Amino acid sequence: MSIRLENISKRFGAFTALGDVSLEARPGEFLALLGPSGSGKTTLLRIMAGLEFPDCGRVSFDGEDVTGLKVADRHVGFVFQHYALFRHMTVAENIAFGLNVRRRRDRPTRSAIDARVQELLDLVQLGSLGHRYPAQLSGGQRQRVALARALAVDPKLLLLDEPFGALDARVRKDLRRWLRELHDRMGLTSIFVTHDQEEALELADRVVVMDHGVIEQVATPLHIYNEPASAFVFDFVGESNRVPVVVARGKVLYLGQPLDVPAIGADGPSELFFRPHDAEIVKSDTGAIPALVAQVRPKGAGVRVEGKFIGIDRPFEIDVAAEDAPEPGRIIALKPGHPRLFPTHTHEDQA
Numbered sequence: 001m002s003i004r005l006e007n008i009s010k011r012f013g014a015f016t017a018l019g020d021v022s023l024e025a026r027p028g029e030f031l032a033l034l035g036p037s038g039s040g041k042t043t044l045l046r047i048m049a050g051l052e053f054p055d056c057g058r059v060s061f062d063g064e065d066v067t068g069l070k071v072a073d074r075h076v077g078f079v080f081q082h083y084a085l086f087r088h089m090t091v092a093e094n095i096a097f098g099l100n101v102r103r104r105r106d107r108p109t110r111s112a113i114d115a116r117v118q119e120l121l122d123l124v125q126l127g128s129l130g131h132r133y134p135a136q137l138s139g140g141q142r143q144r145v146a147l148a149r150a151l152a153v154d155p156k157l158l159l160l161d162e163p164f165g166a167l168d169a170r171v172r173k174d175l176r177r178w179l180r181e182l183h184d185r186m187g188l189t190s191i192f193v194t195h196d197q198e199e200a201l202e203l204a205d206r207v208v209v210m211d212h213g214v215i216e217q218v219a220t221p222l223h224i225y226n227e228p229a230s231a232f233v234f235d236f237v238g239e240s241n242r243v244p245v246v247v248a249r250g251k252v253l254y255l256g257q258p259l260d261v262p263a264i265g266a267d268g269p270s271e272l273f274f275r276p277h278d279a280e281i282v283k284s285d286t287g288a289i290p291a292l293v294a295q296v297r298p299k300g301a302g303v304r305v306e307g308k309f310i311g312i313d314r315p316f317e318i319d320v321a322a323e324d325a326p327e328p329g330r331i332i333a334l335k336p337g338h339p340r341l342f343p344t345h346t347h348e349d350q351a
C-alpha cells in the first residue's frame with residue numbers, strides 16, 4: 001500500500017505543529033520519521049492513523065482519499081511506546097482483541113481467531129506464552145505482543161511510534177533487526193517514529209528528517225548522512241564539528257585567515273561542518289584550523305581526540321589513527337575533510 005500526504009497543516013491553538021507537510025511512502029517501503037522532541041513526528045503519524053485530523057491537506061492510501069476516515073475505518077496497525085497492553089487480559093486475548101471487537105458479521109469464528117492468534121504468537125516468537133499476563137513478560141516481549149496485536153487485523157500499513165523507546169540498548173537493537181525482517185517478509189508499508197538517528201539510519205529505506213513542524217530532508221540513510229541538505233540535518237544526523245567562517249571572493253576565511261577548503265556556497269557568514277572521522281592533523285598550520293588538545297581516548301581501532309578550536313570557544317572532536325594521537329595540551333593544525341558550508345541564517349540559529 002502507498003500512502004500520500006499532501007500539504008498537511010495542523011495547529012494546536014496558536015501553535016503550528018505541522019506546517020504544509022507533503023510526503024509519500026511507496027508500497028513496501030520502511031520510512032523513519034526522525035527529529036528532535038516536539039518536531040511534529042507523532043502528530044504526523046497520528047494524522048496517518050486517523051487518530052488526529054489535519055486543519056488542511058489530504059491523506060490518501062493507494063490513491064484513495066482517506067482524510068476524513070476515522071481510525072477504525074483505515075485498517076492500519078499501530079504500536080505506540082505507551083500504548084500499553086490490557087493488563088487484565090492474557091497475551092492471547094490481547095492479540096485477539098482487534099478481531100473480537102469486530103461487528104458480528106465481520107468477526108471470524110472462534111476457532112479461526114484462535115488459529116490466527118497462534119500464528120501471530122509464532123511469528124513474534126512467543127509461541128508458548130499465550131496464557132501469560134503482560135506483567136509476567138519482559139519489556140521486549142511485551143512490545144512483541146503489542147506488535148502481534150497490531151498485525152492481527154492484517155493491516156497493509158504499520159505505524160510505529162518509538163515502539164522500543166523504553167527498552168535497553170541491546171534488546172532494542174535485536175528487536176529492530178527482527179522488525180525489519182518481519183516488515184520485509186509480510187510485504188508491509190511501515191512508518192516508524194524515532195528521535196534516535198542510529199535507529200533511523202539502520203532500519204529505514206528512507207529517512208524523513210523533521211524540525212519545527214516541517215520536513216528538512218527525505219532521502220536514503222546514506223544520502224542523509226553524506227549529503228545533508230541543511231545545517232540542521234548535518235548536526236542532527238551523525239556527529240559533527242562546526243566552525244564559524246566567512247565565505248568571500250572564492251575563499252573560506254577563519255578569523256580572517258584563508259582555510260584550505262573549497263568555497264562552495266554563497267558569500268557571507270557561514271558555518272563550516274565536518275565529521276570527526278573526516279579530519280586530518282596536518283604539519284603546516286597554513287590553511288588549517290588551530291586547536292588545543294584536551295583529551296585522547298580509545299575509539300574503535302583508533303583514537304578520539306577532543307579539545308577546543310583556538311580563537312573561538314567551541315569544542316572539536318576528531319578520530320585519527322592511534323599512531324597519530326597527539327599529546328593532551330598540544331596545539332595541532334586541523335584540516336577538515338569533506339567539509340560542508342551552510343549560510344549562518346538557518347532556522348536553527350533563529351530558534
Ligand SMILES: Nc1ncnc2c1ncn2[C@@H]1O[C@H](COP(=O)(O)OP(=O)(O)OP(=O)(O)O)[C@@H](O)[C@H]1O
Nearest residue numbers: 012015017035036037038039040041042043044195
Ligand atoms: N493535543 C495537543 N495539544 C496541544 N499541543 C500539542 C498537542 N499534541 C501535540 N502538541 C504539540 O505539538 C508539537 C509537536 O508534537 P509531537 O508530539 O508531534 O512531536 P514529536 O516530534 O513527536 O515529539 P516527541 O519526540 O517528544 O514525541 C509539540 O510542541 C507538542 O507540544
